[in-house]
Amino acid sequence: MELLLQVLISGILIGGVYALISIGLTLLFGVVDIVNFAHGEFVMIGMYASYWTWVYTGADPILTLVVSIPVMFLVGVIIQKYLFTHIMKAPALTQIFLTVGLQMVLQNGALMIFGSNTRSIAFSWREETLKAGGIIIPVNMLVAFSLSFILAGVLFVFLSKTDIGKAMKAARLDRETAMLMGINTNKVFYIAAGIAAALTGAAGTAISTFQYIQPLSGAHFGLMAYIVVILGGLGNLKGAVVGGLLLGIAESFGIQYISANSGLLMAFLLFIVVLVIKPKGLFSAKEAV
Amino acid sequence: SSKNGDVKEVVVGVLYPTSGSLARLGGAALKAVELAAEDINEAGGIKSLGGAKVKLEIVDPGEKPETAKSATERVIQNKKVSAITGDYNSSLSLVTSEVAERAKVPFVTASVSDTLTSRGMKYIFQVSPKGSMFGESQVKFAKEYIVDKLGKKPKVAIVFEETSYGTSTSEGLKKTAEKMGLDVALYEPYSANFADASPLVNKIKSSGAEILFPVSYLQDAILIQKTIKKFDVDIITVGGGAGYLMPEFIGELGEAGEGVLSVASWNMDVNKNGVKDINKRYKEKNGEFITEHSGEAYSAMWTIAHAIEKAASADPEKIKEALATLKLEEGTPGNIMPGGDIEFDKTGWNKNVHPVIIQWQNGIPATIYPAEDAKSEFKH
Amino acid sequence: MLNVEGLHVSYGSIKALQGVSIALSQGECVAIVGSNGAGKTTLLKTICGLLKPNKGRVEFEGKSLVGKMAYDIANMAVAHVPEGRRVFTEMSVLDNLIMGSYVKEAKAHRRESLEYVFSLFPRLAERKDQLAGTMSGGEQQMLAVARGLMLKPKLLILDEPSSGLSPLIVEQMYEKLGEIHKTTDMAMLVVEQNVPIALSIADRGYVLENGSIHVSGTSDELMVDPEVKAAYLGFH
Amino acid sequence: MSMQVEKSYKSIEKVDTNTIESSDLQQSAPFLERISHPKMYVPLIGLLLLSIAPLMVNQYYQNILNSIVLFAIAGVSWNIFGGYARQISLGHAVFFGIGAYTSTLLLTKFGISPWIGMFVGGLLSVLVGYIMGLSLMRLRGHYFAISTIVFSQVLLLIFTKYRQFTGGAEGLSVPFADSFWMLQFSNKLPYFYIFLVFLIGILLLVRKIENSRLGYYMIAMGQDDQAAKAVGINIPRVKHIALAISAFTMSIVGTLYAQYMYFIEPVAVFDIPLSVEFAMISIIGGLGTVMGPVIGAVIMKPFIEIAISITNFLGFESVGGINYFLYGIILVIVVIVLPNGLIRPITRGYNKLLSVLPGGKSK
Amino acid sequence: MLEVKNITKRFRGLLAVNDLSFHVNKGEILGVIGPNGAGKSTTFNLITGVYKPDNGEVLLNGENISHLTSDIVCKKGLSRTFQVTRPFGDMTVIQNVMVGAFLKTSQLRNAKREAMQMVEFVGLADKANSVARTLSIIDQRRLEFARSLATDPSLLLLDECLAGLNNREVEEAIELIWKVKASGVTLVVIEHVMKVINAISDRVVVLNFGSKLKEGLPKEVMSDPIVIEAYLGKGFAQHA
Numbered sequence A: 001m002e003l004l005l006q007v008l009i010s011g012i013l014i015g016g017v018y019a020l021i022s023i024g025l026t027l028l029f030g031v032v033d034i035v036n037f038a039h040g041e042f043v044m045i046g047m048y049a050s051y052w053t054w055v056y057t058g059a060d061p062i063l064t065l066v067v068s069i070p071v072m073f074l075v076g077v078i079i080q081k082y083l084f085t086h087i088m089k090a091p092a093l094t095q096i097f098l099t100v101g102l103q104m105v106l107q108n109g110a111l112m113i114f115g116s117n118t119r120s121i122a123f124s125w126r127e128e129t130l131k132a133g134g135i136i137i138p139v140n141m142l143v144a145f146s147l148s149f150i151l152a153g154v155l156f157v158f159l160s161k162t163d164i165g166k167a168m169k170a171a172r173l174d175r176e177t178a179m180l181m182g183i184n185t186n187k188v189f190y191i192a193a194g195i196a197a198a199l200t201g202a203a204g205t206a207i208s209t210f211q212y213i214q215p216l217s218g219a220h221f222g223l224m225a226y227i228v229v230i231l232g233g234l235g236n237l238k239g240a241v242v243g244g245l246l247l248g249i250a251e252s253f254g255i256q257y258i259s260a261n262s263g264l265l266m267a268f269l270l271f272i273v274v275l276v277i278k279p280k281g282l283f284s285a286k287e288a289v
Numbered sequence B: 001s002s003k004n005g006d007v008k009e010v011v012v013g014v015l016y017p018t019s020g021s022l023a024r025l026g027g028a029a030l031k032a033v034e035l036a037a038e039d040i041n042e043a044g045g046i047k048s049l050g051g052a053k054v055k056l057e058i059v060d061p062g063e064k065p066e067t068a069k070s071a072t073e074r075v076i077q078n079k080k081v082s083a084i085t086g087d088y089n090s091s092l093s094l095v096t097s098e099v100a101e102r103a104k105v106p107f108v109t110a111s112v113s114d115t116l117t118s119r120g121m122k123y124i125f126q127v128s129p130k131g132s133m134f135g136e137s138q139v140k141f142a143k144e145y146i147v148d149k150l151g152k153k154p155k156v157a158i159v160f161e162e163t164s165y166g167t168s169t170s171e172g173l174k175k176t177a178e179k180m181g182l183d184v185a186l187y188e189p190y191s192a193n194f195a196d197a198s199p200l201v202n203k204i205k206s207s208g209a210e211i212l213f214p215v216s217y218l219q220d221a222i223l224i225q226k227t228i229k230k231f232d233v234d235i236i237t238v239g240g241g242a243g244y245l246m247p248e249f250i251g252e253l254g255e256a257g258e259g260v261l262s263v264a265s266w267n268m269d270v271n272k273n274g275v276k277d278i279n280k281r282y283k284e285k286n287g288e289f290i291t292e293h294s295g296e297a298y299s300a301m302w303t304i305a306h307a308i309e310k311a312a313s314a315d316p317e318k319i320k321e322a323l324a325t326l327k328l329e330e331g332t333p334g335n336i337m338p339g340g341d342i343e344f345d346k347t348g349w350n351k352n353v354h355p356v357i358i359q360w361q362n363g364i365p366a367t368i369y370p371a372e373d374a375k376s377e378f379k380h
Numbered sequence C: 001m002l003n004v005e006g007l008h009v010s011y012g013s014i015k016a017l018q019g020v021s022i023a024l025s026q027g028e029c030v031a032i033v034g035s036n037g038a039g040k041t042t043l044l045k046t047i048c049g050l051l052k053p054n055k056g057r058v059e060f061e062g063k064s065l066v067g068k069m070a071y072d073i074a075n076m077a078v079a080h081v082p083e084g085r086r087v088f089t090e091m092s093v094l095d096n097l098i099m100g101s102y103v104k105e106a107k108a109h110r111r112e113s114l115e116y117v118f119s120l121f122p123r124l125a126e127r128k129d130q131l132a133g134t135m136s137g138g139e140q141q142m143l144a145v146a147r148g149l150m151l152k153p154k155l156l157i158l159d160e161p162s163s164g165l166s167p168l169i170v171e172q173m174y175e176k177l178g179e180i181h182k183t184t185d186m187a188m189l190v191v192e193q194n195v196p197i198a199l200s201i202a203d204r205g206y207v208l209e210n211g212s213i214h215v216s217g218t219s220d221e222l223m224v225d226p227e228v229k230a231a232y233l234g235f236h
Numbered sequence D: 001m002s003m004q005v006e007k008s009y010k011s012i013e014k015v016d017t018n019t020i021e022s023s024d025l026q027q028s029a030p031f032l033e034r035i036s037h038p039k040m041y042v043p044l045i046g047l048l049l050l051s052i053a054p055l056m057v058n059q060y061y062q063n064i065l066n067s068i069v070l071f072a073i074a075g076v077s078w079n080i081f082g083g084y085a086r087q088i089s090l091g092h093a094v095f096f097g098i099g100a101y102t103s104t105l106l107l108t109k110f111g112i113s114p115w116i117g118m119f120v121g122g123l124l125s126v127l128v129g130y131i132m133g134l135s136l137m138r139l140r141g142h143y144f145a146i147s148t149i150v151f152s153q154v155l156l157l158i159f160t161k162y163r164q165f166t167g168g169a170e171g172l173s174v175p176f177a178d179s180f181w182m183l184q185f186s187n188k189l190p191y192f193y194i195f196l197v198f199l200i201g202i203l204l205l206v207r208k209i210e211n212s213r214l215g216y217y218m219i220a221m222g223q224d225d226q227a228a229k230a231v232g233i234n235i236p237r238v239k240h241i242a243l244a245i246s247a248f249t250m251s252i253v254g255t256l257y258a259q260y261m262y263f264i265e266p267v268a269v270f271d272i273p274l275s276v277e278f279a280m281i282s283i284i285g286g287l288g289t290v291m292g293p294v295i296g297a298v299i300m301k302p303f304i305e306i307a308i309s310i311t312n313f314l315g316f317e318s319v320g321g322i323n324y325f326l327y328g329i330i331l332v333i334v335v336i337v338l339p340n341g342l343i344r345p346i347t348r349g350y351n352k353l354l355s356v357l358p359g360g361k362s363k
Numbered sequence E: 001m002l003e004v005k006n007i008t009k010r011f012r013g014l015l016a017v018n019d020l021s022f023h024v025n026k027g028e029i030l031g032v033i034g035p036n037g038a039g040k041s042t043t044f045n046l047i048t049g050v051y052k053p054d055n056g057e058v059l060l061n062g063e064n065i066s067h068l069t070s071d072i073v074c075k076k077g078l079s080r081t082f083q084v085t086r087p088f089g090d091m092t093v094i095q096n097v098m099v100g101a102f103l104k105t106s107q108l109r110n111a112k113r114e115a116m117q118m119v120e121f122v123g124l125a126d127k128a129n130s131v132a133r134t135l136s137i138i139d140q141r142r143l144e145f146a147r148s149l150a151t152d153p154s155l156l157l158l159d160e161c162l163a164g165l166n167n168r169e170v171e172e173a174i175e176l177i178w179k180v181k182a183s184g185v186t187l188v189v190i191e192h193v194m195k196v197i198n199a200i201s202d203r204v205v206v207l208n209f210g211s212k213l214k215e216g217l218p219k220e221v222m223s224d225p226i227v228i229e230a231y232l233g234k235g236f237a238q239h240a
């Protein structure tokens, strides 16, 4: 029973991380309509941003958000302005093509600048745990998990309650008509891409509290984020959170009760089963923000 | 002869991955090869060729068979190499060796897979121990020092990353463990590069094992060890090399890493001539101590130099002949592999080599087993 | 208030407009009629900044619109109800209307504007939470017009607003447009296939054919123009 | 709607064969006349040049040529399902992998020739494609694309996991031989010509499909499946057929790859980058065109070698990652400059060439 | 020939079609009118298998087709156009129509010949090799008409095929529809342009809120006060 609970909690915590990395992607994917295969690399840049901030200031990683968020916002705006703008109307495949190129540039750029060494941020609560009975909860995972809820909540309110949030959606659905409404669509896309990147950077910061930083640290997360976003329903924040949790739980249970190499397999099979039943993901577009 | 007198330099192709997931160790190994080439040239180059210098042609084989193939072709066809070395990763070496075999260029590798020298090839030479030997050493050591000496229950857990290296070395682990009467409570591969080690550690914990044999690359190794500590799992780790031997491992774990054990195909303090000096110079240059693959890479490069020396020719065919009958005795520069002389059997494997066991002591991997190679003692 | 002079527009090698000039003063309602492909939509899109002219002038309240982005022009209180409805399909009716009042001035009056368009089109009030894309064609057309009105425009540009609407709705909508025309000083530029109804509210009209103005005059003049009658009015 | 046409609906008698089937006429024209038209002789000359190209270069360039031709076949295969039918699969490595594994396992375990193995693999791929089709058929757009990725990851994990059957992550080595029957040669040239024959074969197949009802149905379905249904197209069936053909041919490429590389492992033959590469080759050349993927392969495959040459030239060969960094930059630039692929500009140039060549003005 | 029996379709609580019944006789043209959102297009979608009815059934020549998918319905001789046009955008006009023609032949040559005729018939011959995406909406409607005809249907459903045409063009289009009818095709036509409905329909069904409001001869229907109230509007007489 205790083991079961522990397995569940471990799964939920990992799921929270999957949700966290998916929030920025679901925004970019859902609003700017860009298939960004370099998403994991945005996570990686966020991790390095936190790392270097920590190196120079010694700040607690949570405080490094003050740097990683604006830095990544800028990165998002720049990439939107100089790259994504050119391919927004292009077929998904063209976008994949470009962003795979971008992924190579970022991964190998990081390798050239930072080297292949693995780095990490040291801080007081890194190794701390909460214990309840026999159940163990690593604090850093809990922080990452909580952050995913906070960011999803803030983004939800932003998108569904503010004019600019709605304008993002309008601009995606019909650029020309959005312009007729007085919406500066380019600006809206810059902001959306900036926020998406900033959220992803924040995810990178959270992840750097328990993972290790090197140029390929984001690669694995990129794919997981895609799976989560699709599982949850494209552009749906609730879906991203629920989807992330489900995958994490499936992985944890797969590892414990089937075999240690079945975690991802179970998560992927769950994904396929859900999509066979609900071809538009857990939460269909109707409920999307 | 006058013909050989014209040779001013001998070109050796070097294929260590410096991009992708293999970049960390590949880059480190490449540095060691460069150091070896420097040492060789400083020591007068190839004397039988009138002091010809060794010239390295470096090419990145990437992380895929396809890129490895193309890189090998590139260096062999376009650079007129006399021999090649590199890859450290067995999957890449499998491809490189095929290309080398067909092009009739000798390939000296430090990769560990048993398969490499089991295919009847004539141009491959493996200076390193075979993968299957690692598990044997780990278990033998654990039996002697932990089960028998410390009186631990013989319940063990074997977890290994589901990669070429992980699966090939784990076979030896399991076989030997069963042979030695250890109770294997858990024997499972896991998917490498996990987001979090908790599920795996939950599983290790619930298996009730007291000795853990993990085969992992760096990030997984660190996460497993950290999570073991967080989850209060009382278990002794005898790692399977790779991640368990890297400077970052101890850097991250600090105190928690002290006392962790691991198998290694080579270590910076093995009981061999010149090792200390190599480590010192390597560290001066690269800011970190020299790790197992780099040590082997260094040795492989010297092995090639000796073979060229013996062949007194830059001709690949003659160098291959020389390698087949080469015998680098104890004390010869570059013979730093544990296990006496470097000498290849019919399959091309360095038949005297064996792995060692290290323990992290004072932030340094100290060789503790077998006794002939060790300078330090097992501490508990 | 609106002055278009000598406008030339082309799509690649296709010349869609060849020297079109029209004028519109405050509070005036002008209809533009003409057959398919005459260039009506092209003209409207150019005024609104969605297309760039090769030559010619477009001025609104004395300021040139040429080279301005469509959203800047919307900010000058020019609303465009595009051909083919173009509602934001995956957004609710209400959010569509909110987008209609995105520009600063309109946003300030959003609440009143909503009440106003809901009174004009009660169906939209009933369906304010439905996704616009699932509305029937006619309902979407109402939404598009309402969305245009949300901008509180000085100039309202309508591209075939009656297309796909049932006669009753067309009648009602033109009644409302007529009312707006009478009670406010909003200027209107209407492109229509349904010539009689367009001319029924318009003060003046232009007939556009093959990219240039063919005939122009007051609505009454056009109604009796034999050529116009033959092409657009008579039926059997 | 215009009334000038005095023909009424459903009067099939009067047919203007000339404007309809000019290619029929060509076929009946005498050989000499046909061959003197640049439309015929240019491809023939091109083919001839291509077939002697590898004879003039060393093994390194031969290797590049071989992989161009091999990946051209893969691109063309992918294009059947991804380009014509517009089912954006990012999991086609599944079939490549099955082809590679089936023939290699049959060869290593039972000594069965890859010539046979490739068909067994092809049939297996068709079966797996059918299952994939059944489960993913209802998905569209991004949902479909990402699901195909996940599907391929599942196969990757399974092939890694059941290592008693597949050799697991350690991979499989193809036992060395030098015989046509075992599809293995110590020299690279025979591979080239075999690949070339396969390429020509699949190009002819695709042309045939393009000019058939199936081809029209595939394209129509790819454009708008609702409208396609409304004109009587059985969507699941067309999808399954398109996928079956694509899977079968892709599987053959997998076998050829294994025989050429002598070594396969799950990551090398099932992972995402490979699937993405197939798709890229098609799109850079031109989606849904016969020759597009060939052009795509000709351009894409040497990219990395070019990048390496540049770094070597600059003396940066030991800077880790620089090759792929450059490669990435080249990709990004290519996409931004040519977002719609190269087929259109190239076709335009080609047609211009045809029209100025002797014999070209006659038409 | 076609019988619609008590069909109902709900979208999340919205009754789009409510217990609707009507029939179509062989050889006639049935006009379908009704206010926007009355459920006309949805009814077409229910007949052609795009949606499945929640209740009721659709019989084609006595056979229940309500559970069939659109492609099978089409093979049974029932073809339709879409209110919002759906051409195969990247294909040329002739290729679009060939796709329709392939229903009855598998020969490229026959399909091409058949398609060419249809393209000429609807007056698109000069644009036969234009890519469909670049056509104007009106031309796209023509194209859809041709594509539907190419499937050689016995029953053809037209959803606002004539919207956006000017008078002259409407007249031409009506003649086309007559010709189609003359060749033995039964038609069901949704239009908001009363002149068209008047001119071509043998009978008219009026829908309102998903149900049948009225059915009868065009003259009867259009003078019916209920229909005027719900759909035509008082001003109708003036403009007609």
Ligand SMILES: Nc1ncnc2c1ncn2[C@@H]1O[C@H](COP(=O)(O)OP(=O)(O)OP(=O)(O)O)[C@@H](O)[C@H]1O
Residues within 6 Å of the ligand: C011, C014, C015, C016, C034, C035, C036, C037, C038, C039, C040, C041, C042, C043, C083, E136, E137, E138
């Ligand atoms: N995007 C485009 N690309 C190429 N040609 C175009 C494009 N849009 C319109 N045209 C052409 O420009 C001319 C004018 O078109 P426009 O849409 O302005 O006509 P319109 O009068 O609005 O017709 P309709 O009554 O059909 O709406 C037509 O010949 C049309 O085919």
Ligand SMILES: Nc1ncnc2c1ncn2[C@@H]1O[C@H](COP(=O)(O)OP(=O)(O)OP(=O)(O)O)[C@@H](O)[C@H]1O
Residues within 6 Å of the ligand: C134, C135, C136, C137, C138, C139, C164, E011, E012, E014, E015, E016, E034, E035, E036, E037, E038, E039, E040, E041, E042, E043, E083
């Ligand atoms: N997929 C859907 N989801 C939700 N509601 C829908 C859907 N399709 C149609 N509706 C609704 O059903 C009702 C009937 O729509 P339908 O398209 O059949 O109307 P129509 O009679 O064709 O109108 P119009 O003349 O304007 O084209 C409308 O209120 C519409 O909003």
Ligand SMILES: CC(C)C[C@H](N)C(=O)O
Residues within 6 Å of the ligand: B025, B088, B089, B090, B091, B110, B111, B112, B113, B164, B165, B242
């Ligand atoms: C990553 C390393 C542990 C690789 C290993 N030396 C091999 O031969 O595959």
Ligand SMILES: [Mg+2]
Residues within 6 Å of the ligand: C040, C041, C042, C083, C159
């Ligand atoms: Mg228009």
Ligand SMILES: [Mg+2]
Residues within 6 Å of the ligand: C136, C137, E040, E041, E042, E083
């Ligand atoms: Mg309708």
